[in-house]
Amino acid sequence: MILGKRNKTVQILILSVIAILGGIAISNAYSKPTYPEVGSRIPDVSLHTLKGDTVQLSDYKGKSLVLNFWGSWCEPCEREMPTLQKAADDWKDRNVEVVGINYGEDAIVVDNYMKAVNVHFTMLLDSNKSVTKAFGVRPLPTTFFIKPDGKVHAIHTGEVTTSQLESYLEQMAKE
Known part of the structure; x- marks a missing residue:
């Protein structure tokens, strides 16, 4: 027993x-995986430049950051490129950095695309698409507006217009 x-x-x-x-x-x-949202910090991920240098997103700490996820085959992405370039030019002396994160394309393709659409702001490569996944980006384009402290101010899904981009940047400048 x-x-x-x-x-x-x-x-x-x-x-x-x-x-x-x-x-x-x-x-x-x-x-569900956790993705950056308004008020949260962005992941400190590493990406490569077109020249092959490694960049950490934390390298931009202390600056307002416009992170635009895009692809060369994406029509709304192409339409917003001049808007992003204008913002990069207009806001560079105001502690704002515009950075493109390309979704899975080769450096040569991205470089040729940038020349064709006449943009020269910082472009980073997400070759294995892991950063796009870590940010929960779907669909393209998606733009994150990051405050100097590394926290997300806003997330814009879809094509961003000049007036929308200026509005986000003005809001961040006031904080």
């Missing part, structure tokens, strides 16, 4: 541990 009770206790204990571990595994499988 004593042996039977002991085996039953061990069995219950083992089943309990399995149930708890199973619950944790299921919970992790269905939990």
Whole structure:
């Protein structure tokens, strides 16, 4: 009798541990990844420039940052490029950096594209698309407006117009 009770206790204990571990595994499988949102900090990720240099997003700390995720095949992305270039030119003396993050394309393709559309603001390559994924970007274009402290001021999904871009930048300048 004593042996039977002991085996039953061990069995219950083992089943309990399995149930708890199973619950944790299921919970992790269905939990949503956390992406930057308004008020949160952006991930400090590394990207490469067109020349192959490595850049950390934290290198821009202390500046307002316009992070634009784009692709050369994306028509709204192409339409907003002149707007982004104008902002880069107009705001460079006001502690604002405009940075493009290309979605998975080769440096040669991106360089040729930039020449074709006449833009020269900083361009970074997300070759394996991991940064775009870490930011939860869907669809392209998506633009993050980051305050000098590294926190997200706003996220704009879709093509950003000149008036929208100016409005975001003016809001950040007031903070």
